[in-house]
Amino acid sequence: MSDAERRVRESFAKQAFMGLLGARLARVAPGEVDIELPFRADLVQQHGYLHAGVTAAIADSACGYAALSLMPADAAVLSVEYKVNMLSPAIGRRFLAMGRVVKSGRTITVVRCEVLAFDDHDDARPVLAMLGTMISAKGRGIVD
Amino acid sequence: MSDAERRVRESFAKQAFMGLLGARLARVAPGEVDIELPFRADLVQQHGYLHAGVTAAIADSACGYAALSLMPADAAVLSVEYKVNMLSPAIGRRFLAMGRVVKSGRTITVVRCEVLAFDDHDDARPVLAMLGTMISAKGRGIVD
């Protein structure tokens, strides 16, 4: 395991909210992090689909860690902002958020993510697209 | 209680994910919905702040219901997309997402939200700003 992957995995383990959702790190590579989430009935909105806040949350974490994987060892990562489009009702047995670095910089890293939903036959369908901005922070807040 | 408020409250009660977070509807008025969330240690990201996915999720629900409150009785609401800026580390005892309709239309409703964090002295600080798009759907998916 690379140093970057170790830092990503240690940080992810501290994200209590990812634990509450039942999300797990599926893959860590330079600039690329996948997070997997099994469907659970307590994660839905009023129509029984996965809540957009849940799909966006795993996408946000996948993007943050994709950015962190390319940062220096002493850096921390914070989400500056992101935008999500819901592409289809988030129905499925499991979901995969694939965070990717679009452009990596000293201060700012631009990221994107696609979330796929897998049905009973493990066929995939895109349910969310994200485009966002991460910042390399060392004990700093987002806006400071 | 108005018909619109009743519809919002009935729909919110079906959002299992809001229950998992411990969020509750604090206020429902035409075009304005507030959702309150007490801090809980299992909702945090790696630095101990509320996960951006959590603040965004209550903002998304507040915006969706602000939009729904102005829609016809047989309408359903779905999030098309939203964008969030994190303004400060989301630290506090409780959080309040204030969803507001910017422009309401037959198909599309534009919404915004501010999330405030309240500290031990109940002083408020803005932690998130959202600008998003809701669609009036009747059994339809988001993109169809």
Add this chain to the structure above:
Amino acid sequence: MSDAERRVRESFAKQAFMGLLGARLARVAPGEVDIELPFRADLVQQHGYLHAGVTAAIADSACGYAALSLMPADAAVLSVEYKVNMLSPAIGRRFLAMGRVVKSGRTITVVRCEVLAFDDHDDARPVLAMLGTMISAKGRGIVD
């Protein structure tokens, strides 16, 4: 030339603002439209880079026409919203906005765009990423 391409080209010809910028349709295919823009000194912001509003404008048009290319013959297209990230200073001899449909639906079409800058050696560098939402409108406003 397909009917869809003819409709895109006829509509583009009516965009007086694209004419003012000196932009031209470089390529029209189903769900894919490229717009090219030569650099011009009156299109810059205060640091001499192409103004973000210019790169975003050609990206918006490329996305709108990529969406229109998949719509029925009697449809019109309007931008509901978009988000852009600036990736690098927009310096170059010419720029190419590549609009692509992410998900096409009856009402809503989700689109993305990358704008490349080409230098004196015609080497390309990405300068802007867009993620946005188009609506199929027939004489309607955006929010109605």
Add this chain to the structure above:
Amino acid sequence: MSDAERRVRESFAKQAFMGLLGARLARVAPGEVDIELPFRADLVQQHGYLHAGVTAAIADSACGYAALSLMPADAAVLSVEYKVNMLSPAIGRRFLAMGRVVKSGRTITVVRCEVLAFDDHDDARPVLAMLGTMISAKGRGIVD
């Protein structure tokens, strides 16, 4: 005239693209900048409305200068990203982009803007809402 206003006005004068559009600085105050644009027939899209790229461009500049007005004297400002919602067809005799700082920080400034359209009777209607992110840069690119 304050030093901040002088810096904003000097920088605006260098934005050749604002000159091409015919935009002018209407008001500069700490954290608040308004840009005015008279309608012109060569600024339209295919339906005869002001092109979304034009309204977004004056909003982007208004936001950038609102951010710059609160920055130290030696700072430069760059747009990291922004998101716009089109609220109504941009029809009018003149347009006013009102850029406002939401949260100002050492590195990142979060901004918002509303663009109003004024009709023949000088009645105003909102046509665009923006939420975006500016960065304080000193000779740096956006992502570096």
